[in-house]
Amino acid sequence: MELSEKLTRDTDNDGINDTYAMVMNPSAFAEAVIMSNGGKLVYVDENGDYKHGLDDAEVVAALEWAADYWKTEFDLVPAHWNGHKDAFLTSQAAMYLGSEWESTTLTQDQMADDWGLVTFPKGPNATGYKAIYGDPGWVIPASYSKEEAEDIAFALNLWYGPVPGYDGPDDWKTVLYPLYRDERAIDETIAMVREPENSMVNLTIAISDSVNVGLLSSDVYWNKATVAESIEAQKGIWQAALDKVNAK
Incomplete structure (x- = not known):
């Protein structure tokens, strides 16, 4: 909050902000806030079943803080759906919440200013900084025999290793240095989040479109519902989707 207040500026004193602290994607912001506070939207219990954590204290507290931020x-x-990065590139916003791979698109031609990479701030319930891993997993169909599956896994390991x-x-680090202006982004930030204890998997992407943090956050962002009301509205939808997965 303190940093955002300093970065949000009305440079010509016309009553309209010319530079904002952050270009906002409510879904990505809510996800980052929740997980950086140690919250788990979806987790696997001791029986191997998927459960939602919408009622967990870490999730609720994170969303309440996000709601406070959105009131500022x-x-x-x-103005258009794909303009988030453009706002950052054109200095309309000082911070951009993006994925690490996007470093490849912040080229010299696009981004004239120097830039760096840090993790999302640590929430009060968190024990350390967290990076969100959200890429789909590799799955070998059961139609392959055990021997065929092992051959596929062996070939994939050679290709991906x-x-x-x-x-x-x-x-x-070698391939990353040309992609960043600040070597600290690699030597400090990325080196830190590569450690298993500093990464979290967002399991919502493995369930269904119904289990979506965007559906949880959008009504709160646009002042259509409180955090408690939004959670209550989504709990049944999420539970139904999780029940289908657990029944398989």
Whole structure:
């Protein structure tokens, strides 16, 4: 909040902000806030069943803080759906909540200013900083035999694994240095979140479109519902989707 207040500026004193602290995607913001506070939207219990954590204290507290942030004038929602990065590139916003791979698109031609990469701030319930891993997992269909599946896994491991001669403990940094202006983004931020204890998997992507943090956050962002009302509205929808998965 303190940093956002400093970064949000009306430079020409016309009563309209010219630079905002953050370009806002409510769904991505809510997800980051929840997980950086140690909250789990979906988790697997001791029986191997999927459960939602919408009522968990960490999730509720995170969404309440997000709702407080959204009551300020610190964030900017772009006029068109794909304008989030453009707002950052054109200095309309000082911070952009994006994925690590997007470093490849912040080229010299697009981003004239220097930039860096940090994790989302740590929530009060968290024990450490967290990075969200949300890519789909690799799945081998059961139609393959055990031997065929092992051959596929072996080939995938060769393709996805480190190249011989470039598989030292710090060799992963080599391909990243040309993509960043600030080496601290690699040596500090990425090095930290590569550690297993600093990463979290967002399991909502593995369930269904009904289990979506965007559906949870959008009504709160647009002042259509309180956090408690939004959670209550989504609980039944999420539970029904999880019940289908658990029944398989």
